[in-house]
Amino acid sequence: MTDILIIGAGTAGLSAAIYGIRSGLSVLVIEQMIYGGQIANTPDVENYPGIASISGFEFAQNIYNQAVALGAEVVYETPVQVELNGDIKRVITDQNTYEGRCVIIANGVERRKLGCEGEERLSGRGVSYCATCDGAFYKGKDVCIVGGGNTALEDALYLSNNCKKVHLIHRRDAFRASKIIVDSVLSRDNIEIHYDSVVDKIEGKDVVESVVLSNKKTGERTEIPCQGVFIAVGLVAKNHLFAGVVETDEGGYIKAGEDCHTNLPGVFAAGDTRTKSVRQLVTAAADGAVAAMEAANYVGEVPALH
Ligand SMILES: Cc1cc2nc3c(=O)[nH]c(=O)nc-3n(C[C@H](O)[C@H](O)[C@H](O)COP(=O)(O)OP(=O)(O)OC[C@H]3O[C@@H](n4cnc5c(N)ncnc54)[C@H](O)[C@@H]3O)c2cc1C
Incomplete structure (x- = not known):
């Protein structure tokens, strides 16, 4: 024994x-x-x-x-x-x-994975599940963060301190995070919020080059050029x-x-x-x-x- x-x-x-x-x-x-x-x-x-x-x-x-x-x-x-x-x-x-x-x-x-095209292939090549761990590698760059809870919003704030632009992608029309964090996010000039949006695919040959979103209400598709995608969906x-x-x-x-x-x-x-x-x-x-x-x-x- x-x-x-x-x-x-x-x-x-x-x-x-x-x-x-x-x-x-x-x-x-x-x-x-x-x-x-x-x-x-x-x-x-x-x-x-x-x-x-x-x-x-x-x-x-x-x-x-x-x-x-x-x-x-x-x-x-x-x-x-x-x-x-x-x-x-x-x-x-x-x-x-x-x-x-x-x-x-x-x-x-x-x-938790998003399950979209490109996610697995580009994991560790721009796709990350941990902003605290990998955020520093994206200083001065454009990144996306996917999620709408406290973690995603805290990550967005953390990333916005160093990144040029942070695109926050959320599938609903309101966040599920505490008010104080939401207010901080809304006050940051370099965070752009994409409500009602889901990620269709992450694109890039060897590393992340862009994210393709679609708006669930309008059906409109948007391509966001970026170097990093942080997934914070739990x-x-x-x-x-x-x-x-x-x-x-x-x-x-x-x-x-x-x-x-x-x-x-x-x-x-x-x-x-x-x-x-x-x-x-x-x-x-x-x-x-x-x-x-x-x-x-x-x-x-x-x-x-x-
Ligand atoms: C992409 C990424 C980057 C990260 N970067 C950092 C960083 O830079 N700094 C930092 O501090 N943290 C980082 N983290 C977080 C850190 O990796 C975790 O907090 C840490 O690994 C937790 O260790 P653990 O031993 O509890 O679990 P794990 O690392 O998940 O290890 C659990 C092990 O148990 C095995 N296992 C699971 N189920 C069973 C079972 N039923 N029977 C037998 N074996 C089983 C798994 O195969 C695995 O080997 C990162 C996480 C990720 C995903």
Whole structure:
């Protein structure tokens, strides 16, 4: 039996593995795709403290190498069922059944996609799902942002500080964001709002060159030349595996506070998958550390803090 079973080999899961092993526990990481998580496909990371600039792939590779060098075992299998109520926790994959004394769920989220032509092909080539992460690359350029909630509007404000022009594209005739943010957006000279509009396609040979919109009321089509398209139409929690077992909120995120405890003893949630306000690498890594230390306490080991 393994001390800690970790589901997901992204930043949170691999950070948990590092802290778990350094606490003297055995660790098995179960990853359904490849290690690294969301960040692995991002060209540049420039906001992780202590690392001025690094590619997402190298960032992921570094955490993975560190965890494996310490002794973490990583298997690539798809969990199909979990049994998390008893003292012995089980994760049943398409190939094996793993038993552990506790479980850390670190399965992340997915960015909701628009599903339009060009989006996938130009992802990482001008199409981004994170203005905080990638906005700095568009200084002095024209960009589009798609969405109408708080995130999209905050992103529009953030981008308008550096970009020449920000086109905010929203499918309704009013925003679903707090008034103070809406007022700020409306007061910015370099933000142009396209209400009632949906993105038909994103165009560009190798990188984004323009976005084609259509107005839902008039049917009019408009092509906006731009270098970046930021999509902020929400995140999707992927917690079907835990439905009815671990408590989730209305958005599907696992209910867990800063201590990463879920409603079940010995089951912890770390990283983007849990209820939290900031979903970034630094908070995912922090959660991984906290969850592993809490897991160490749970299994009765003395955590190593150095
Ligand atoms: C395009 C993009 C750019 C970004 N840029 C930055 C940036 O510059 N700076 C920054 O701080 N943050 C950035 N972020 C956010 C950051 O990537 C996330 O906050 C961070 O990756 C969260 O880590 P995580 O470990 O919680 O989840 P993830 O990175 O999503 O990792 C979860 C892992 O679990 C696996 N998994 C999922 N379900 C299962 C399952 N059922 N069984 C087994 N494995 C499973 C996944 O395959 C994945 O490997 C960016 C995000 C995106 C999408």
